[in-house]
Amino acid sequence: MNGMIGMIGMIGMGRETFQMEAAIGIDIGGTNIKEGIVSREGLLLRHGSVPTEAGGGPEELIDKLLRIVEASSVYCRESGIVLKGVGIGTAGQVNAQSGAVAGATGNLPGWAGIPLARLLSEKTGLPVVVDNDVNAIAQGEAWVGAGKPWSDFLCVALGTGIGGCIVTGGRVYHGRDGFAGEIGHMPVQMDGGALCTCGNRGCWEAYASVNALKRMAASGLDGESFADPVALFAEARRGNPSATAIVDKYAGYVSVGLAGLIHIFNPPAIVIGGAVTAQGDFLFERIRALTERRTMSVFRHPDPVSIVPASLGDNAGVIGAAGRCLIG
Numbered sequence: 001m002n003g004m005i006g007m008i009g010m011i012g013m014g015r016e017t018f019q020m021e022a023a024i025g026i027d028i029g030g031t032n033i034k035e036g037i038v039s040r041e042g043l044l045l046r047h048g049s050v051p052t053e054a055g056g057g058p059e060e061l062i063d064k065l066l067r068i069v070e071a072s073s074v075y076c077r078e079s080g081i082v083l084k085g086v087g088i089g090t091a092g093q094v095n096a097q098s099g100a101v102a103g104a105t106g107n108l109p110g111w112a113g114i115p116l117a118r119l120l121s122e123k124t125g126l127p128v129v130v131d132n133d134v135n136a137i138a139q140g141e142a143w144v145g146a147g148k149p150w151s152d153f154l155c156v157a158l159g160t161g162i163g164g165c166i167v168t169g170g171r172v173y174h175g176r177d178g179f180a181g182e183i184g185h186m187p188v189q190m191d192g193g194a195l196c197t198c199g200n201r202g203c204w205e206a207y208a209s210v211n212a213l214k215r216m217a218a219s220g221l222d223g224e225s226f227a228d229p230v231a232l233f234a235e236a237r238r239g240n241p242s243a244t245a246i247v248d249k250y251a252g253y254v255s256v257g258l259a260g261l262i263h264i265f266n267p268p269a270i271v272i273g274g275a276v277t278a279q280g281d282f283l284f285e286r287i288r289a290l291t292e293r294r295t296m297s298v299f300r301h302p303d304p305v306s307i308v309p310a311s312l313g314d315n316a317g318v319i320g321a322a323g324r325c326l327i328g
Helices: 002-008 058-079 116-124 133-144 210-219 229-237 241-265 275-279 281-294 313-326
Strands: 010-013 016-019 021-028 032-039 044-051 082-090 101-103 128-132 153-158 162-168 171-173 269-273 306-309
Touching: 021 058, 021 133, 021 313, 032 058, 032 313, 044 058, 044 313, 058 082, 058 116, 082 116, 082 133, 082 313, 116 128, 128 133, 128 313, 133 153, 133 162, 133 171, 133 269, 133 313, 153 241, 153 275, 162 241, 210 229, 210 241, 210 275, 229 241, 229 275, 229 281, 241 269, 241 281, 269 275, 275 281, 281 306
Parallel strands: 021 082, 082 128, 153 269, 269 306
Antiparallel strands: 010 016, 021 032, 032 044, 153 162, 162 171
């Protein structure tokens, strides 16, 4: 495929020449940095992944980002591709106006306070746009993924934590400072509740994240525990009653938050991403049924909210981040 892109970076069309435009997309996670080159049409032309290794501090991480940008820039020049900029999605809270990292988790030590967009733009000479990682995922799904049929929808990422994004008019809603969508930290339990990574108790994330599912699997039911969510779902598919009960309980926790979001935003659709989407309808049918049961009838008729899995997989953040440079 890469050879093909090198051939079509410039295409002769009579006396005219079409020159392909693209942007670099980078998705910074606590474990890996995913990166790629994305065309104006939303096609992933080239992609890769490297370990984040954030323990070395922000300077080493920025150097790694610069090497990614340089390698991608060389590729574009050699392929005749016009590079329009760099889009970055990163864990944590990002100031939407300045592109600075305002808050970060322990997975990215020292990352909070880094003026990431300005630093990279100064060092590369390219326009740089920085956003929260789930916002980038939602942008990708809205552009060329599962959210494309709707101009308004919610995106929910069920991962180590729970991230969210509000898409309205086909664009990400950032809120006052750029921090909108921290839906994982809306409380679903008063008077205590499970401890959340944010330091509070009773957050939705503490019950419906993949980390919460891991704890549920390990704790087990009726004396039977499971090594991980994969083993849990495998047993549930075989009809194991303990595993099935845990899956039902987890789907119930997910539905509590989704029902709340439906009542607040009245969206036509919710796009759900994260590793659990690999379970397909085995999980989603449970989530849909339980969410509908918890939702007021006026929000369900004439049609219930469409709850669908994300479609771009691990590359959604890369595509969406690049899209910020290409489509705004």
